[in-house]
Ligand SMILES: O=P(O)(O)O[C@H]1O[C@H](CO)[C@@H](O)[C@H]1O
């Protein structure tokens with residue numbers, strides 16, 4: 368039978384002095400150090416085949432999102448915003464040797480796709496975190512830029528996640544490890560969330576709010592959709608569920624936030640989520656960090672309209 372183990376974010380962190388001096392990206396795996404070679408299978412990178420510190424040592428800022436094309440467009444956008452040499456149009460996919468994920472680097476910014484759902488982003492994050500660790504990166508900020516379905520908010524709003532919650536509105540991620548269930552915390556970096564929120568105030572036509580994001584295992588039944596291949600609940604049940612979610616502080620739904628928050632928290636990454644609830648939206652956020660004075664983030668405008676807005680039926684609820 369599965370056992371429930373307590374959340375242990377804090378105890379897994381390095382001591383206070385290490386933390387305050389320099390925030391390293393750390394791994395919590397005693398076996399890694401003794402390994403002759405670490406192969407990052409799904410990124411097509413490795414410690415023997417690639418000089419990871421030379422390739423990635425300057426990375427300060429990582430943006431992740433589901434779709435490869437969006438992440439390429441984001442990298443091109445950042446290339447222009449950072450006024451780097453060339454037009455950035457020919458930016459190459461570092462992970463071209465695999466068709467699992469795409470990765471683009473422009474200056475200190477890494478833009479990586481993660482596919483859909485917890486298992487997919489979790490594999491990418493394991494390998495990305497090891498990559499940043501092997502490259503000896505420190506003070507890294509990571510932002511998931513994605514789409515989501517809004518609950519009780521105007522279509523087109525941007526939600527910045529302070530806490531990811533599961534389908535029971537609980538701030539937890541339950542990782543099955545062998546036959547144990549280990550519960551991990553899903554708080555995101557509040558300071559970073561506030562920074563992003565403050566930046567958004569200066570940007571017209573980008574209504575932005577901070578709220579909880581609910582992470583589901585499924586796009587259809589898990590999010591109360593009535594148009595999946597299977598649907599065993601009534602419209603009333605769906606609305607009741609979404610209303611309860613709203614009352615619990617949930618403002619949007621997507622499919623990666625709990626594991627994203629849990630893994631960032633455990634491995635020393637300042638993480639936040641930033642999602643657009645709109646079909647044909649364009650968002651620009653002026654983002655500040657100690658390392659990059661002013662970054663402009665853009666979640667690519669060409670979002671697929673079929674997945675961007677989930678009409679929850681609560682949008683008129685105040
Ligand atoms: O917009 P992205 O980042 O792909 O993420 C959202 O879109 C997908 C569903 O269409 C899920 O992965 C959800 O989390």
Ligand SMILES: O=c1cc[nH]c(=O)[nH]1
Nearest residue numbers: 514515516621674677
């Ligand atoms: O998971 C998702 C992503 C986009 N839109 C939704 O409604 N749900």
